[in-house]
Amino acid sequence: MFNTAGYAHKSRRYMYANRVSINTISEHGLTNPHNMDTLSIAPVHGFPIPAKHTLLAQLLKSGTPFPSSLSNYPIIDYIRDVRRLKRQQKEKVSDIQKAKDLMPLGCLLGVEIEHYPMRDYRLGTGKTNLSNYCHDGSLDQGGIELRRLTWVGQNGRINGILSLKPLLEGATVNQRCGLHVHVDVRHLPTVSTETVCSVGETYDRLCQLYPILKRLVPKSRLRSSYCRWSNNRRGSETYRSNSAGNRYSALNYDSVSEHGTIEWRMQGGSTNVVKIESWALLCQFLTRWASVRGNSMPRNWDQFIAILPQWLASWCVLRQERLHGDLGPVDERVSSAVSQNE
Numbered sequence: 001m002f003n004t005a006g007y008a009h010k011s012r013r014y015m016y017a018n019r020v021s022i023n024t025i026s027e028h029g030l031t032n033p034h035n036m037d038t039l040s041i042a043p044v045h046g047f048p049i050p051a052k053h054t055l056l057a058q059l060l061k062s063g064t065p066f067p068s069s070l071s072n073y074p075i076i077d078y079i080r081d082v083r084r085l086k087r088q089q090k091e092k093v094s095d096i097q098k099a100k101d102l103m104p105l106g107c108l109l110g111v112e113i114e115h116y117p118m119r120d121y122r123l124g125t126g127k128t129n130l131s132n133y134c135h136d137g138s139l140d141q142g143g144i145e146l147r148r149l150t151w152v153g154q155n156g157r158i159n160g161i162l163s164l165k166p167l168l169e170g171a172t173v174n175q176r177c178g179l180h181v182h183v184d185v186r187h188l189p190t191v192s193t194e195t196v197c198s199v200g201e202t203y204d205r206l207c208q209l210y211p212i213l214k215r216l217v218p219k220s221r222l223r224s225s226y227c228r229w230s231n232n233r234r235g236s237e238t239y240r241s242n243s244a245g246n247r248y249s250a251l252n253y254d255s256v257s258e259h260g261t262i263e264w265r266m267q268g269g270s271t272n273v274v275k276i277e278s279w280a281l282l283c284q285f286l287t288r289w290a291s292v293r294g295n296s297m298p299r300n301w302d303q304f305i306a307i308l309p310q311w312l313a314s315w316c317v318l319r320q321e322r323l324h325g326d327l328g329p330v331d332e333r334v335s336s337a338v339s340q341n342e
Contacts, residue, residue: 096149106184106185106186106288107151108150108182108184109150110148111161111180111181111276112146112147112179112180112181113145113269114143114144114173114176114177114178114179115146115173116139116144116172116173116177117167117170118171118172130149130150131164132146133145133146133147138178143177146164146168152284161276162277168273171271173268173271174269177269178224178226179276179279181267181280182262183287185256185291186261192293193293195293195294197293200235200236204236204238205290205297206251206290207238208299210250212298212301213250215320215324218268218323220268221267227248228244228249229249229250230249230250231251232246232247232249232251232253247263250266251264252264264283267279281312282315285308285312305317
């Protein structure tokens with residue numbers, strides 16, 4: 001590195017004087033940031049360039065650490081590695097990704113609430129929290145989908161679901177709206193063991209519940225093209241293709257490869273947060289039940305109610321009564337099952 005440079009016509013080359021070493025740490029050296037704007041350097045037979053434009057100067061000014069041996073380390077590769085690491089440090093990790101990375105496998109729930117809001121909303125709010133809005137092509141104009149990533153707390157309630165009530169206040173739903181629940185199955189093996197079913201077998205076992213689950217959804221969902229009551233796992237003995245799209249099954253197995261979840265698509269749309277919470281807990285319970293090889297799958301309504309926790313069994317009974325019978329006045333938990341908002 002050189003402090004001054006000049007062109008010698010006799011030798012037809014640039015000549016340099018006052019040599020400065022890379023390792024010089026004196027106040028007149030190139031490593032002094034105050035001198036970089038006045039110094040010029042260049043390779044032999046090349047043209048001098050301002051020192052501040054060199055990679056060395058950029059490293060020194062940014063405080064980037066140097067490799068221990070420049071001779072044995074490609075400097076360009078080193079610069080690229082440093083810049084890549086700095087970009088990764090600057091990239092802000094979303095709260096949703098943090099939850100996926102930190103929470104134990106198999107504990108997450110994703111809830112998608114299709115509705116028509118009364119107030120304004122902003123798309124993309126999920127970049128800074130666990131909820132976001134998005135458009136849904138299956139809805140009429142003005143319809144949106146509110147998504148929430150959550151999990152069950154130690155008190156048995158789903159975190160953050162009840163806090164969605166202000167966002168859903170005044171909103172409406174119609175027969176095109178659905179309530180979708182994604183149950184985390186990333187913890188399940190790809191091959192069944194003696195005690196745990198594989199994710200594929202778990203899905204097939206859940207499909208056996210279709211006749212029972214139909215008693216818990218409104219009639220509009222029994223004929224909806226967005227939740228066909230079929231097995232959509234390719235390779236399954238009971239697989240049935242869907243011309244409208246393979247993912248449009250009441251239980252969607254395609255979501256396993258995309259999100260690591262089994263998606264429950266059969267429930268009708270609702271803005272009742274207690275009903276949403278109760279249904280999501282039922283979906284998670286049944287998925288976990290089906291994943292245990294020692295658990296037999298219920299074949300009728302009475303066997304189905306018998307395997308459920310007491311409060312969840314009561315909710316299902318009342319929900320079935322709401323859709324297929326008459327019921328008198330009830331409390332909040334029960335009203336979520338019998339709400340006129342299906």
